[in-house]
Amino acid sequence: MRKNKLLYRSFIILAFLSINAGIIYGISQVMAYLNTGADTSKMLHLDLKRTNYYVPEVNWISTTNPGRPLEPANQQKIEQDYLDAWYVKNLALENNNFDGIYDHYTKSAREKVTALIQYNTNENLHIKSTTLSHHITLEFYSADGTIAVLTDRNVTGIEKIYRNNQFLKDQEFNEDYRIILLLEDGFWRVRHFEKLAVNKTVTNDKTIPLETGLIKGINYYPQEHPWDTFNEKVDSTILTNDFNIIKDLNLNTIRVFVGYDDFGKATVNDIKLKRLETLLDHAHKADVKVMITLFDFYGDYDMKNWTLTNKHLKSVVSRVKDHPALLAWDIKNEPNLDFENRGEEKVLSWLSQTIKAVKKIDSIHPVTIGWSNTESALKLEKEVDFISYHYYEDVDDLSAAHKALENQTAKPVVLQEIGLPSYDGLWTLNGKDQQDQAEFYKQLLDTQKRDRINYLFWTLYDFDNIPTDVAGSLPWRKNKQAHFGIIDATSVKPAYLLIKNN
Numbered sequence: 001m002r003k004n005k006l007l008y009r010s011f012i013i014l015a016f017l018s019i020n021a022g023i024i025y026g027i028s029q030v031m032a033y034l035n036t037g038a039d040t041s042k043m044l045h046l047d048l049k050r051t052n053y054y055v056p057e058v059n060w061i062s063t064t065n066p067g068r069p070l071e072p073a074n075q076q077k078i079e080q081d082y083l084d085a086w087y088v089k090n091l092a093l094e095n096n097n098f099d100g101i102y103d104h105y106t107k108s109a110r111e112k113v114t115a116l117i118q119y120n121t122n123e124n125l126h127i128k129s130t131t132l133s134h135h136i137t138l139e140f141y142s143a144d145g146t147i148a149v150l151t152d153r154n155v156t157g158i159e160k161i162y163r164n165n166q167f168l169k170d171q172e173f174n175e176d177y178r179i180i181l182l183l184e185d186g187f188w189r190v191r192h193f194e195k196l197a198v199n200k201t202v203t204n205d206k207t208i209p210l211e212t213g214l215i216k217g218i219n220y221y222p223q224e225h226p227w228d229t230f231n232e233k234v235d236s237t238i239l240t241n242d243f244n245i246i247k248d249l250n251l252n253t254i255r256v257f258v259g260y261d262d263f264g265k266a267t268v269n270d271i272k273l274k275r276l277e278t279l280l281d282h283a284h285k286a287d288v289k290v291m292i293t294l295f296d297f298y299g300d301y302d303m304k305n306w307t308l309t310n311k312h313l314k315s316v317v318s319r320v321k322d323h324p325a326l327l328a329w330d331i332k333n334e335p336n337l338d339f340e341n342r343g344e345e346k347v348l349s350w351l352s353q354t355i356k357a358v359k360k361i362d363s364i365h366p367v368t369i370g371w372s373n374t375e376s377a378l379k380l381e382k383e384v385d386f387i388s389y390h391y392y393e394d395v396d397d398l399s400a401a402h403k404a405l406e407n408q409t410a411k412p413v414v415l416q417e418i419g420l421p422s423y424d425g426l427w428t429l430n431g432k433d434q435q436d437q438a439e440f441y442k443q444l445l446d447t448q449k450r451d452r453i454n455y456l457f458w459t460l461y462d463f464d465n466i467p468t469d470v471a472g473s474l475p476w477r478k479n480k481q482a483h484f485g486i487i488d489a490t491s492v493k494p495a496y497l498l499i500k501n502n
Contacts, residue, residue, distance in 0.1 A: 129159035217253030268315035289327035419458035438494035
């Protein structure tokens with residue numbers, strides 16, 4: 001009996017202590033919550049870090065202030081909160097709602113935004129827009145650090161206007177603004193914004209010549225690293241050997257691919273850039289020119305992400321634009337394959353603004369788009385410097401298809417991809433062997449020589465491992481893709497000698 005009483009008392013004491021511990025823990029969590037500052041990403045209804053969703057180019061023209069100097073930390077905070085205000089306003093006009101407006105605009109500034117949203121709602125309009133660059137001057141910074149007046153000139157960007165969800169038009173803009181910001185609760189909010197001027201948008205329509213002789217080239221991946229040219233295992237020995245082979249083939253050009261994710265998206269990996277420079281160095285030593293395809297494996301063309309892709313391309317283009325091996329920029333590989341799933345208008349808009357972004361940084365090297373067929377090859381013809389298309393149809397019809405393109409444009413035309421796999425395995429009904437491939441290349445080279453076609457064939461090597469995201473998982477597709485090379489695992493194929501002696 002006594003033993004049972006002791007156990008009962010022990011149970012009561014433990015229960016009492018547990019209940020009190022729970023109460024104390026609950027109070028501490030409430031206090032912690034009440035003392036935690038607001039998360040700006042949550043205020044913006046975002047789960048990403050600030051640098052991952054909106055990064056237009058920002059240039060501070062002047063931060064000189066006769067009174068209190070603008071400290072670097074405060075300058076960064078003003079810039080971030082000011083850009084966030086633009087971002088939430090763009091989202092609000094796209095969706096005709098007020099999410100985030102309260103957090104980034106004071107009452108008087110909110111009236112302007114809400115009036116515009118109400119007008120668009122009544123007219124069944126919505127506007128997708130983004131700014132691409134800002135040029136900020138600090139006009140005033142109060143002694144107590146709570147008021148900042150900015151002039152933001154040459155605010156460039158693009159807006160697309162829709163009525164009843166039907167696209168009406170898009171237009172570039174270049175405008176000047178005066179902005180008053182107030183520091184409230186640790187955040188800079190827009191107190192007043194005023195458009196000062198609408199500037200003329202200057203478009204560079206100059207075509208950059210493709211300064212080279214007849215292009216005879218190849219789409220290049222290392223043998224052991226298909227679709228992964230810039231990994232740490234592709235060293236100078238591999239590049240030297242491969243460029244010696246390319247020179248032995250009497251080729252003068254290669255095309256390589258920069259993966260958007262692989263290079264770090266908006267925050268480009270410097271190690272990847274150094275590897276790209278190394279490849280260019282080896283190409284230059286071998287007297288081979290390089291066409292760089294940007295944005296490989298990129299498929300999200302939404303306007304909200306344009307500042308991210310522009311930051312990516314700025315890092316890449318700025319780094320190597322002066323390299324003597326660089327021949328040209330190819331914006332993207334086969335973007336017309338995304339027309340059905342992403343929408344043709346959206347894809348073309350992204351391509352158009354990306355061409356302009358590249359040309360703004362590099363006014364020397366020509367720009368093209370690697371279309372998957374002749375049917376799409378003349379899209380954005382006025383904006384590119386030369387026309388590129390891929391051809392995997394009957395080689396008998398190549399001459400007529402190429403001449404038809406040349407007759408419709410004054411710009412150079414490049415056959416950017418062509419090839420035939422030497423695969424006749426279990427998974428094919430009408431496969432081709434190495435001799436069939438050689439016959440294909442003989443006919444191709446005869447046509448190329450007669451019609452003086454700029455061409456790059458696909459590709460140097462057969463590959464053992466084809467990534468699933470390239471050819472899918474079906475064996476008849478992967479195995480076919482693995483045998484486009486003119487060099488197999490052990491030796492050169494007959495097509496190699498044909499190309500060498502062409």
